[in-house]
Amino acid sequence: MCLNKIDKMESFGKYIRQLRESKGLPLRKVAAALDVDTSILSKIERNERRATSEMIPILARILEKSEKDIEIQFIKSAIISDLGELNYLKDGLKEILKIL
Amino acid sequence: MCLNKIDKMESFGKYIRQLRESKGLPLRKVAAALDVDTSILSKIERNERRATSEMIPILARILEKSEKDIEIQFIKSAIISDLGELNYLKDGLKEILKIL
DNA sequence: TATATTTTTGACAAATGTGTCTAAATAAAA
């Protein structure tokens, strides 16, 4: 399901958890902003569930990070986790950049 | 669900269908190689269902294209369809390329 | 046209994903 790298240091969950804890916010507060149960956020932070893209702007606001930073982490996690096993991922990404 | 571009010309489904038809192969043949019902392949070619990554090498063989070419199309479709709406996709992809 | 082949559609079932809720485990504070 996941590539090594992702659980090593750069999963979306760990990223969010670190931001949240550095702000001294309990799950309860952030989960309320996201309008989900704390258990969901707990699972997201442990990469047991996925965040939705709708959560990105809310997380950005409450965790005081730019939407861009949050979204980049979201994208990295999603792609590595979905496509990280593929042999030509790098080539595929380069192709997409050509058309963006 | 999808970006315009993807259904315009470069969806995985259309890509596969064009290859298959150019070889004069019926759905039946390719579906058999993939070990799925023809209806599944029909839906994949019309972007109503998704191909799995396990299908890539099989499609490469039977459609006589390199695994690399097929996989790049697979990756493009998946990412555009899943993440194409995001504002900082380009930045996210660039970040991934840095670590690959 | 009539027949055979290919392709599409939709009903169904199984597997997966997503959220709520309650209670248990853990950590922090009194």
Place this chain on the structure above:
DNA sequence: TTTTATTTAGACACATTTGTCAAAAATATA
């Protein structure tokens, strides 16, 4: 330690995805 707050775990429900199968629609061939 006792109490309170936070975090995690798991049962449940509901929606989505993915496949099979059978039959209809479309296309090609005799």
